[in-house]
Amino acid sequence: MNKEGVFVCTGCEIGAAVPMEDFEEVATEAGASSYMTHEHLCSPEGVVAIQSAIDDDGVDGLVIAACSHRAKTDEFSFDTTKVHVERVCLREQVAWCQPHGEEDTQMLAEDLVRMGVARATTVSTPVPLSEDIDRTVLVVGGGLAGLEAAQVAAGMGNPVVLVESADKLGGYVAGMKDIVPETPPYDAIHANRIDELITAVESHPGITVHKSTRTKRIDGQPGQFDVELDGPAGSETLRIGAIVQATGAVPYDAGKLTHLGYGKSPDVVTTQELEKMLVTGELHCPSDGRAAQRIVFVQCAGSRDPDHLPYCSSECCAASLKQVAVIHRDHPDIETAVVYRDLRTPGQLEHFYLGVQEMPNSLFTRGEVAGVESGQGGRLTVQINESLLGDEASLETDLVVLATGMVPNAADGEAIRELTDARMRIERNESESQVKAAQEIVTDLEKHDGTQILNLSYRQGPDLPVLRYQFNDSHYICFPYETRRTGIYAAGSMRAPMDPSQAAEDGLGAAMKAVQCLEMAARGEAVHPRAGDISVPDFALQRCTQCKRCTEECPFGALNEDEKGTPEYNQFRCRRCGICLGSCPERIINFPDFSVGAVAGMIKAIEVPDEDEEKPRVIAFLCENDALPAMDEAAAKKIQWNPWIRIIPVRCLGAVNTVWIADSLSGGIDGILLIGCKRGDDYQCHYIKGSELANTRMSNVQETLDRLTLESARVQVHELARNEFERIPKIFNDFMETIEEVGPNPYKGF
Ligand code: SF4
Numbered sequence: 001m002n003k004e005g006v007f008v009c010t011g012c013e014i015g016a017a018v019p020m021e022d023f024e025e026v027a028t029e030a031g032a033s034s035y036m037t038h039e040h041l042c043s044p045e046g047v048v049a050i051q052s053a054i055d056d057d058g059v060d061g062l063v064i065a066a067c068s069h070r071a072k073t074d075e076f077s078f079d080t081t082k083v084h085v086e087r088v089c090l091r092e093q094v095a096w097c098q099p100h101g102e103e104d105t106q107m108l109a110e111d112l113v114r115m116g117v118a119r120a121t122t123v124s125t126p127v128p129l130s131e132d133i134d135r136t137v138l139v140v141g142g143g144l145a146g147l148e149a150a151q152v153a154a155g156m157g158n159p160v161v162l163v164e165s166a167d168k169l170g171g172y173v174a175g176m177k178d179i180v181p182e183t184p185p186y187d188a189i190h191a192n193r194i195d196e197l198i199t200a201v202e203s204h205p206g207i208t209v210h211k212s213t214r215t216k217r218i219d220g221q222p223g224q225f226d227v228e229l230d231g232p233a234g235s236e237t238l239r240i241g242a243i244v245q246a247t248g249a250v251p252y253d254a255g256k257l258t259h260l261g262y263g264k265s266p267d268v269v270t271t272q273e274l275e276k277m278l279v280t281g282e283l284h285c286p287s288d289g290r291a292a293q294r295i296v297f298v299q300c301a302g303s304r305d306p307d308h309l310p311y312c313s314s315e316c317c318a319a320s321l322k323q324v325a326v327i328h329r330d331h332p333d334i335e336t337a338v339v340y341r342d343l344r345t346p347g348q349l350e351h352f353y354l355g356v357q358e359m360p361n362s363l364f365t366r367g368e369v370a371g372v373e374s375g376q377g378g379r380l381t382v383q384i385n386e387s388l389l390g391d392e393a394s395l396e397t398d399l400v401v402l403a404t405g406m407v408p409n410a411a412d413g414e415a416i417r418e419l420t421d422a423r424m425r426i427e428r429n430e431s432e433s434q435v436k437a438a439q440e441i442v443t444d445l446e447k448h449d450g451t452q453i454l455n456l457s458y459r460q461g462p463d464l465p466v467l468r469y470q471f472n473d474s475h476y477i478c479f480p481y482e483t484r485r486t487g488i489y490a491a492g493s494m495r496a497p498m499d500p501s502q503a504a505e506d507g508l509g510a511a512m513k514a515v516q517c518l519e520m521a522a523r524g525e526a527v528h529p530r531a532g533d534i535s536v537p538d539f540a541l542q543r544c545t546q547c548k549r550c551t552e553e554c555p556f557g558a559l560n561e562d563e564k565g566t567p568e569y570n571q572f573r574c575r576r577c578g579i580c581l582g583s584c585p586e587r588i589i590n591f592p593d594f595s596v597g598a599v600a601g602m603i604k605a606i607e608v609p610d611e612d613e614e615k616p617r618v619i620a621f622l623c624e625n626d627a628l629p630a631m632d633e634a635a636a637k638k639i640q641w642n643p644w645i646r647i648i649p650v651r652c653l654g655a656v657n658t659v660w661i662a663d664s665l666s667g668g669i670d671g672i673l674l675i676g677c678k679r680g681d682d683y684q685c686h687y688i689k690g691s692e693l694a695n696t697r698m699s700n701v702q703e704t705l706d707r708l709t710l711e712s713a714r715v716q717v718h719e720l721a722r723n724e725f726e727r728i729p730k731i732f733n734d735f736m737e738t739i740e741e742v743g744p745n746p747y748k749g750f
């Protein structure tokens with residue numbers, strides 16, 4: 001920026017913690033052109049004073065030295081297309097966590113002001129994006145979740161295109177007569193309303209339905225997708241703004257459950273096969289057509305079984321309860337028995353379970369089904385171990401119903417993973433034999449018709465990434481409908497195991513996210529976690545070496561590649577995480593307000609005392625998503641920590657470029673901490689891969705440490721959850737002990 005003004009607040013104990021006499025000199029020496037203090041900078045008078053500096057004095061770089069950047073955001077909200085706002089945290093990082101009036105506290109505050117001015121001097125204001133955004137929502141999948149999504153998006157005024165691969169709408173629920181309770185008091189079955197929903201969607205003037213149609217190719221980005229459909233009338237390409245994928249789930253293959261009698265006796269059927277009988281009203285044994293007098297339900301047929309589906313399918317217990325209720329309503333003479341390991345009825349469905357338990361002729365017993373054998377008179381015998389009926393028990397029955405679990409239809413995750421790995425091995429050109437083997441895999445899988453659903457023309461693969469059980473990858477903790485492809489939202493049982501009422505709610509939620517994404521794209525803003533951010537990275541491609549790190553590491557597939565491997569940036573796919581900035585060895589990816597140079601300037605602004613002063617200096621890169629709020633919370637509880645640590649907030653730990661670590665260490669900084677969100681299968685990283693990448697990049701850091709002949713203990717990576725605030729002071733203090741043991745950085749003074 002051209003003219004930086006430093007605005008220091010002395011309220012909230014800041015003035016008591018740090019004498020302000022020398023502050024103006026510190027700010028001016030750092031490069032600020034103006035300086036003021038105010039006893040309550042967030043008060044209307046304080047804000048007016050800042051606004052006058054902008055309007056009257058031409059200040060375009062505001063260094064607001066006050067509270068955390070997470071506090072008083074409304075008060076300190078200025079036009080970011082005209083001024084840069086740099087928040088320097090003197091309250092949480094100084095006044096609330098350090099003893100007042102001490103030399104170290106003063107040095108900390110002065111360093112933070114210098115760092116803030118250094119950054120404000122280096123950055124620029126972003127230019128907002130302004131492009132034509134199409135508001136059409138494409139819904140892929142015409143089951144319950146997809147129908148709800150289509151209806152909701154159309155209800156908000158968006159044109160909707162609904163694509164279904166089958167020749168009719170309704171999906172899994174279409175074949176049901178009754179459904180589990182969806183409304184209070186949640187104790188009785190309801191008639192299936194899917195036909196009404198199908199009629200409403202098909203007759204809606206804003207919704208175009210394409211049946212027997214698939215998505216053949218999707219190019220582009222949110223607001224500007226080009227979607228090629230392949231249907232009975234041939235191919236057509238549509239301009240689409242956002243996409244909801246609601247491709248549902250399929251029942252687990254009961255042919256793999258021979259230990260439960262499936263395939264051995266025709267009288268062992270699945271939930272779906274019994275449903276067809278309930279719809280016709282004919283409960284006869286398939287083996288000989290005799291009327292069933294007793295029906296045994298086996299819960300967890302495949303689910304929660306490491307040899308089949310390791311997860312709980314969530315809806316099969318409720319589906320069996322519904323079938324028991326229908327049998328007792330329509331066939332009151334038939335006895336039912338439900339054998340379960342645990343009967344899981346999440347949420348309000350517990351009321352339903354209690355109601356079904358009270359029905360006459362209805363038995364529930366806990367136990368493990370050890371086998372299903374032929375019994376007397378053509379009946380079946382269900383052998384049960386560890387039952388409430390006794391250690392070993394058996395039940396004679398006419399029909400056995402296996403409550404089979406669900407397998408997501410989110411694309412063939414295994415195949416996609418294999419395809420992506422093979423393509424990367426080819427690109428890395430590892431060895432002739434490995435490349436040949438990978439090429440064979442790619443040729444084979446690309447031929448495999450039906451593997452892909454969306455057919456995205458993205459460098460990182462044709463479908464949404466999936467988790468280990470092939471449900472769609474989503475930041476499930478905070479953003480259930482989000483996927484790793486911006487503008488594409490997941491709904492229903494392809495996202496997570498769920499029952500029909502949850503799937504319908506999911507369709508609603510995903511449609512709202514799709515519409516929200518379009519609104520934000522139209523304003524040139526990022527969707528969360530940096531919702532509202534208008535900055536986009538700049539790629540100085542004339543210096544690009546085509547190393548492909550950025551295109552491989554971008555967690556959101558925002559970057560395609562040309563044939564040489566040069567990144568092709570798609571701004572509306574970008575979440576502004578900065579992981580590409582962290583990945584680039586040439587340091588040519590930078591945001592206007594977050595750049596390699598800006599952070600390097602902050603590092604340089606830290607005054608490093610001489611070795612004989614025995615005041616080590618440590619830089620802590622804190623992820624702004626969980627670590628920084630956790631630190632604010634520790635400070636709010638007035639927990640104190642070592643004063644020799646200087647905090648630099650980053651968008652994500654994956655946005656830390658290793659050059660900052662090298663710069664810091666060669667400049668005499670004694671140690672580096674990186675604190676971010678948890679990684680792994682149950683990751684909490686808001687950008688999915690950021691913490692993982694930060695750990696992987698530590699091997700590059702080790703090379704730097706070796707080159708500088710420095711100890712590896714000088715760099716540590718930590719992960720913590722948002723609520724683990726009490727760990728922050730401990731991590732800081734323990735690390736300082738380590739640094740004292742290792743001794744001062746020998747590069748001090750160079
Ligand atoms: S900022 Fe993040 S989402 Fe955007 S291109 Fe870079 S790595 Fe991808």
Ligand code: SF4
Pocket residue numbers: 539543544545546547548549550551565566567583584585586587588589
């Ligand atoms: S990481 Fe940097 S050098 Fe490598 S391909 Fe991306 S922009 Fe080019």
